[in-house]
Amino acid sequence: MTILTEPFSFEFFRQGLIASLLVGALCGMLGVYVILRRMSYIGHGLSHSVFGGAVIGYVASLNFYVAAGLWGFFSALLINATARRRKIGADAAIGIITTASFAIGVALISKTRSFTRNFEAALFGNILGVTTTDLIVVTVVTLGVAAFILLFYKRLLFMTFDPEVAPIYGINIGVVDSLFALAMAATIVASINVVGVTLIAATLVIPSTTARLLTDSFARMLVVSTVIGAVAGVVGMYVSYWFDISSGATIVLLEAAAFAVTLFVTTVARRRPSWADQPIAPLARDRPADDLG
């Protein structure tokens, strides 16, 4: 029991544990839409884009959350708008916008060379440095995204499943898409301190993909993915504490392990149909094999 309770005497651990629990659940929840809308690459790109915004905010002495959040939101809208132009593929549009944004961050850092520690924290996550402000932001974003998903559940489901037909049934795709972009940017900004720019895409994609293997129902997939993310966040925090490994990497590795196990179990469990075990009776008109020679 002390294994579980001992770290609690440290405030950084208590704050980190709550943050990783919330971030795990948040990314697991939103990740369901990310993979079903085939936006994994957008998640990956957006986190890099947000990094650029964060560095600009740092250089201009703006609040991290305001700068990174605004930058991420506008990147998401810009990606949406660019991807709609027929001549440019969505993947190319994402690549251009987010990598350029990341490059701005790198350029500014190489110019000033004064905050390598924050730089590393942003790239790889630094859960030990989670402040009370960070915790409040993570909580607010998690509650906000959860409320968005609950209130827009029917609309989000319809337009994720069938974006062509949803507007015919009266759903305003533009509004829901913009809100989704906002939710995505907020999620990434809130998660950066816990898992880092480079690992956010994994926390969005792995729990939801694992959940997809476990169920064919959308509602259940949403719940299972959220739970996997939250559990990986909590367990990852402990493993990270006891083995002294980076928290972001631990969470992602745990999720990857859960995915591997699930893939194995569901593949083995998918038994051959009963007819496959029976020998195939030759048809009456088939000639015996010795006739063929």
Next chain:
Amino acid sequence: MSVAPRADPLEPLVRFDHVTCGYDGEPAIRDLDLSIAGGAFVGIVGPSGAGKTTILRAIVGAVPRVQGTVTVGGEAVTSRSMPAVGWVPQLETVDWQFPATVREVVLMGAWSQRRWQAWATRSERQRVDRLLDRLGIGGLADRHIRELSGGQQQRVFLARAMIGDPALLLLDEPTSGVDLKTRDDILHLLADLNGEGMTIVLTTHELNTVAAHLPWVVCVNGRLIAEGDPDEIFTSDVLGRTYGADLRVVRQDGIVLIADAAPHRLRDALRHRHDGFEHAHHEHEGRDHTHSDAGGGPRP
């Protein structure tokens, strides 16, 4: 959200009044005048790109550029005020790997009732069950959509279209990409629904197997070519203008059969070309014979 009862019984359920509409670039449909009465069962036929689906989309206000007016139940359709109709998409466009049970798909059609509430109420769930029973797929509500047969899948999307209790059902190529039995199945089901008073409009490119059996067809090719009972309007002239192709219409014992003359002409053309080769070949041999001493081998 259902279509308001028509004030004037003579007013058609759907009316196109000089409608020119489409997307960016050339209009898909020009100057269309069309009326569809309540209780009708209408097929829109025409070649690919003739504007069949655009007409369906214009009925629900989902075409960006529209001149003229489309009214449904006496009310003008705009992108802001869409009529409540049931829309059944082409099965080929559905993502069958998507994690959704039959019930989840059907409930999408009722999203605007209790739009802020994520979960379905008990009465909504019962309504889904009753509708699935009525469509002959009761008991499949909790199955994944991929596990069903083609006919069952089509019924799921019909159920999604009908859960909002519309007065009008629109189906985009409901028989495309399905096998013969499923096609018959779907057409009989639609006929039954029409018998119960549902107005049905569908698009199809299958003249013999679908359009010829419908009570009313509309032939389009960028504009209205003809409309009426297929027994009367399916003529070589009308179909030729609709498809820009040489189609022969055979009528026998009350059955209309449309045959494409193109294979016949293709065969003629091939035969002609073949004859030409043989002809050239003989000529060539003959020339060789007579002019062998003139030098100059066979030229290509």
